[in-house]
Amino acid sequence: MAPISLRKLNKTYGALTVVHDIDLEIADKEFIILVGPSGCGKSTTLRMIAGLEEISGGELVIGGDLVNDVPSKDRDIAMVFQNYALYPHMTVYKNMAFGLMLRKAAREEIDRKVTEAARILDIEHLLNRKPKALSGGQRQRVALGRAMVRNPEVFLLDEPLSNLDAKLRGTMRAEIAKLHKRLNATFIYVTHDQIEAMTMADRIVVMKDGHIQQVDTPQILYDHPVNMFVAGFIGAPQMNMLTTTITRTEQGFAARFAGQDLVLPRHLDPRLIAPYEGREVVLGLRPEQFYERAPADIAAENLMEIETLVELTEPMGSEVHLGLTWSGTAITAKLSARCKAREGERLALAVDMSGVHLFDPETQRSLFAPEPVRREMAA
């Protein structure tokens, strides 16, 4: 059993604090992904869990034991590094067996574990090669194998796919997800790629400037981002942000943009919108909320017609991304590949308002963020 607790964990380098008192509970056998832009503190947090960085403050508890001062080797963890960190002078077999050899495991046991891991990862035929004779994907598998043979409670993976090409990344994403299910261990994974995070994680931790912004399942992060940063970071292309003014109309509250009242859906709590009446709020619309022809399953009351000018078309095969101007503001829309709009043309679109997001422009928080998260944000 290896639940992990980070309690007010922080990391400072002199006067510079790079991780600020973060609290996080990771359940046993959970696949949790730390995601955020470069410099957000995600790798530092992972390295503190690994014992490769000294913890400046707070507590790290693994399996119920405080491990702040426990050496890496005694934490029952294994790590896969971004650049694999395979020992270049050792064969694949020795790379995988090295940890067991140092622990003076029996030769038969080493052989059995290495062979078993190699079989699972389909690298049995590479055991006598040295890392320089392997491709990026093969090295990645060896790095995973090295971690697996030790049978740890916790796997730490630091951007393990960032050196692979797009196709291989897709394959390895699926492999790692399968491996997690098979090994039945806790996985903590760091990436800056939100697609990796969305596709693999049980829960995602979004970080920025050493603070946790939000921790939740991929779908909740997508549907209910607590602030503009999370809203912008999760989802591709990223969410459109429009500065609007809240007005009261016959149909209820609306966000006025460029003289047009965009009526807000009824399910949004009016008590949370009312304080903003007459004030500016940021309206968040995901590119996939725009339609050339609205599907029948969207209630008519949630659809708004808008006029745009096509500036750029990016055909993606199954869909097309349009760079548009809406009353002078640049937005992005993701439409069906059937859309034949051309650059320079005017295009009328329907907006599905049922999935809108509203943010306070000063605090950048969602008007609907749950209270506990909002308190954490304020802190």
Place this chain on the structure above:
Amino acid sequence: MVIAREDYDIPVAVRRPLLTRRQRQRRATLVAYSFIAPNFIGFLIFTLGPILFAFALAFMHWDGSNAMQFAGLDNFWRLFSDRAFLTAFWNTLVYTLVSVPATLVCALGLAVLLNQKLRGRAFFRAAMFFPYVASLVAVAVVWNMVFNPEMGPVNMLLYELGIDPKNLPGWAASNSWAMVTVILFGIWKSMGYYMVIYLAGLQGISPELYEAANLDGATSWQKFWHITVPQLAPTSFFVSVMLTIQSFKVFDQIMLLTEGGPGTSTLVLVYHVYNEAFISWDLGYSSMVALVLFVMVLTVTIVQFRLTRED
């Protein structure tokens, strides 16, 4: 206004006929040779010429003033009956076999130590490098004073530590200690230089390898043995080749510390070459000894290269 071509005032020298492709190529080649010529001529006169002359001289009798006489293999056969040569050969081997691994180990140890985040690291690095750049004559004088058997601070310290005065080492003045003194001096003089080379090698090792080893449960010694040493193999190869060549050619410190003595206890090949050439004026025989030295250096280098390639 349109200027007619004949209005230009083109000097006659500029109006050259068009060159054929072959002429252009020849011109380009000449320009290239003219760039390398100064260096190449210097190399011919001051390096290649003397080397070839020394090779030829090894098969001659010549005292530097009278006419040369062809000696065939006389000088070569003489090597086997020359006790001074055999002693010098043995002493050179001893010096090399001891000083090369010792300097390598000291330089590596120092580099590993001074690669840590220590207070005053830059000062210690500079201090260790200092003997290499210091004047050899000056440091040899200091070394002779420090290791003076009668009143040197080293023997005084050994005396204070309880060593019987009769058993105190005689250092450069003693038959049995002179080679040790010369070897210690050589190690001290050059380990700073090789430390710098090892430092560069150490800084090229990815820190992630050590982190991976930490997670694998390696101790400091295991990390050194299983990661640092193999990762520094190319550096160690370079250092060992350079040290071996340097040790075969050792001369200046012998000249300054012992002059090959006492007796022949520190007589080495290059010192023997010097003695034969400029004391005995037997330039042909001394060239033969130099040729033997050349073959030794060449053999060792080839063997080391082969071993590394196999590894």
